[in-house]
Amino acid sequence: MKTDLQLPSMYDSLKENIGNEANYVPLTPMSFLSRTADVYPDHPSLIYGDQQYTWSQTEYRCQQMAHALKKLGLQAHETVSVLAFNTPETFEAHYYVAMAGGVLNTINTRLDEATISYILDFAETKVLIVDRELLAAAVPGIRALKEQGKSISIILIDDPLALTQPELPNDIEIHLYDELLSNTQITKQDYLKTQVDNELQPLAINFTSGTSGHPKGVVYHHRGSYLMALGTIAGWAVPKHPVYLYTVPLFHCNGWGHAWTMTAMAGTIICTRSIVPKQIFALMKQHRVTHFGGAPIVLNMLANSEDCPDKIADDRTIYCMTAGAPPPAAVLGKMENMGFEVMHVYGLTETYGHILQGTPQPDWVEADAATIAELKARQGVRFPMSESVQVVNPKTGVPVNSDGEEMGEIITRGNTVMTGYLKNPEESEEAFRDGWFWSGDLAVVNPDGYIQVKDRAKDIIISGGENISSVEIENALYKHEAVGDAAVVAMADEKWGETPCAFIELKKGFKANEAEIIEHCKEHIASFKKPSKVVFGDIPKTATGKIQKYELRHKAKKLTD
């Protein structure tokens, strides 16, 4: 890499050395595995049921699979899709795909057949690695590709811990993951060096479900994921040898990039196929877990589970990163009492995951529990790898006042911002404006500089000319003891234009009626913000636990039609 730097003449003789082979190496998270396998070869890397691997074994298995992929014909920068649970194979894919020169595309396991078909085709998948329990959802897509004459190799993860062993189709050639491994005998001399010609070359494609239309393919590069890992280590102060329970789906921003982060710190990753509180608590105890991550809904499940212990561990704090929506104060409080230290973060698929962190300030310890929970429910301040995160007036681009009142759109700039949306220049252009990535999320900046997300732009309810944040109402709803899950959307109103409509899923064994809920809201928020309608029942959620507000909007529309 040569540069066109304009430097004083005293640097003339150095020009030839700038970015030479010895002093410039493209950044890639692949380097974490080769170092950790070198430095801590015998330290446990992955534990899943009875399976346990060391870092040198993990490197070996990844190298085996990389060889197997190349043997299947994978070419440079071609896509390898993975439709699988958080088992060792999915973790390993975060290495062997790039080792083989490919680009990793992890697919949300809860998507429907049509969307999976769309993704396999749109991402131009050459190899699909799929869990046996998920194969059926991919079969129509595989057949469609074959009918178009496109070649796709299928590698099956046949997990003995799976609850079911569905029949395999006869018309599709299937390679078994374990057979590919046992048929690929290599030695250290055969180890592939990951070919990163340019640190900005694609590493992964992560599809993000829009609220409407087809999902968009967000492209990550090696530099971004490398810096995401190191920035997370600094921002979360990850110690050496963490024991990380992988409850965040690996298909979600590559599991928030933690696959690479935990490798860099020579951690031990505890895999799990599903999220069942009893089992999560047992794994935490058995393996002396120190770190995990999860959407607020996971924290909710843990905090409200009948299996939840008084104290999670006598001898250590368990650090928890949560993202997706502001965790209710009650849930935060309960988690902290149990011995978790919860850090709320904010990010998008487009930013490789978290870019803001509700990092606690030293003086917060002096506050009472309720205040701490409120402080911690905010999305916070930027991670070290985020160059800049601002909240600006979407029309003028001027930063809002740090008064906790003025709302604006979150914009960001940094090395952990996507290259763009795959084959979608219109959306890419829309997302990148004036040298910033525009998030579409609305937020305020508090006087202490902590950013607090108020809503997606489209989740704002405009009632009688006043902006009402649906999140603010939801927070008020969560303070009611009977409320398990809550979501508020705009409902058309003749007089006010829009009014808030609340959807509530009650906790088991609890009761509440509409009048009581509205009265409760008036105690916590301005009266004009109270819901004008409350609907009880199940709340539809996406595969990642995000509430599907567009469906609720649809329901709300029906109520007024």
Added chain:
Amino acid sequence: MKTDLQLPSMYDSLKENIGNEANYVPLTPMSFLSRTADVYPDHPSLIYGDQQYTWSQTEYRCQQMAHALKKLGLQAHETVSVLAFNTPETFEAHYYVAMAGGVLNTINTRLDEATISYILDFAETKVLIVDRELLAAAVPGIRALKEQGKSISIILIDDPLALTQPELPNDIEIHLYDELLSNTQITKQDYLKTQVDNELQPLAINFTSGTSGHPKGVVYHHRGSYLMALGTIAGWAVPKHPVYLYTVPLFHCNGWGHAWTMTAMAGTIICTRSIVPKQIFALMKQHRVTHFGGAPIVLNMLANSEDCPDKIADDRTIYCMTAGAPPPAAVLGKMENMGFEVMHVYGLTETYGHILQGTPQPDWVEADAATIAELKARQGVRFPMSESVQVVNPKTGVPVNSDGEEMGEIITRGNTVMTGYLKNPEESEEAFRDGWFWSGDLAVVNPDGYIQVKDRAKDIIISGGENISSVEIENALYKHEAVGDAAVVAMADEKWGETPCAFIELKKGFKANEAEIIEHCKEHIASFKKPSKVVFGDIPKTATGKIQKYELRHKAKKLTD
């Protein structure tokens, strides 16, 4: 930044987005200060005597000085030299020089006038920031530049804690650091954004004293120092808010890059003008220090001081990074008993400081104290930011066997390798060969992969055709209770070609004679390696505490002439 990446056509529409303003930001350690000042504005940044600053104050002072430098006429990429102790001003220089667009050149405070003159001239210094006690050593160089018609601005650090206030010369215009600050009133709107057009542009020049001839100017870039900081955080597992006692001279590889590392973790830096054990222990206690670094000679001083406590702290471990020479096992043992956790690292000025670390393995705790000390005395395995460190046969380039026996030269490759030597293409070319940086240090690789430095290439003694490592003999000497410091060099010998000649500085109150020392060596190393001559007396050291072997070689030569 555009790239010439060859990607499949499905990435065509993304090409325009690769490295756009929103998703590519040049890496620079300057970003750590702006983030930490944003996120932890009120956290203490620097403490020095009665002075105490917060991170927002440090940012403000740095911005003030950056403005002052620009007002003095500093242009982009021009050199600002600093000849000063580890006071807040020197720490601050690690930010304001780059903020103003300049390149930082910290000068070893113990150099002689002639060398300082050489450096000021060779580095084309435009501004010199100098401590009042050190000004006299710079005056001849300043006058020489002025006589040549070159302009240089002088900024004086007039430290009230200095023991002396030497007279100032009448013929040199001098700006006072504190006056420049108080005369530069700015607001947040005036804050300069560090102009890093290219992350490979120069950030610092660090002169390294060769064993002969003029010192060489090692050029660092922004990317390197940024990755050095993040890699150190990961490799040393630096926690949030460390309290770092700055005993490593800031002129030594920018204080091992820790100025930037500790900023990234929002630490508190304790400054000190000098290294006096009693005072060091007092500062550690007063400020609840958690981390520090030092050459083995500093550890030696601490461990052998009469002020050394039994236990350094009841409530915490103090983490110590040491580099320069293998610390004697006895010193390591004493430090660990006191409550320090010492990590031995290896690096050179050319590699931004440490690239290898003697990181402890989980199973070392099972070993006895002597074994642990031996394990820890090795230089170890690579830091996360070091792409590769190998020990190879200098002639063939083939890696040595990992047998702890076969010696080779340490070569390395990575983003923390210098751009090259300033205005010295011959030495740069010599250092970079076949895509590697050649260190000139000889080492073995142990069966566990830990590298152990045996000697500088020129410090090997070849006796009767056998290679003898002077370090091995020195280690044996240090095991003698009377030995304070020891150094071994080759001495000409008619029969053997060369034989080892030992120089010994005895501990206070201890006695030993030549025969006794030679006998002692025979108990610990092969007889052919024992010194044939032992000389008692003071051992000459460089400003950074490195033993000046070339002077000892000179003395040894005299003995045989």
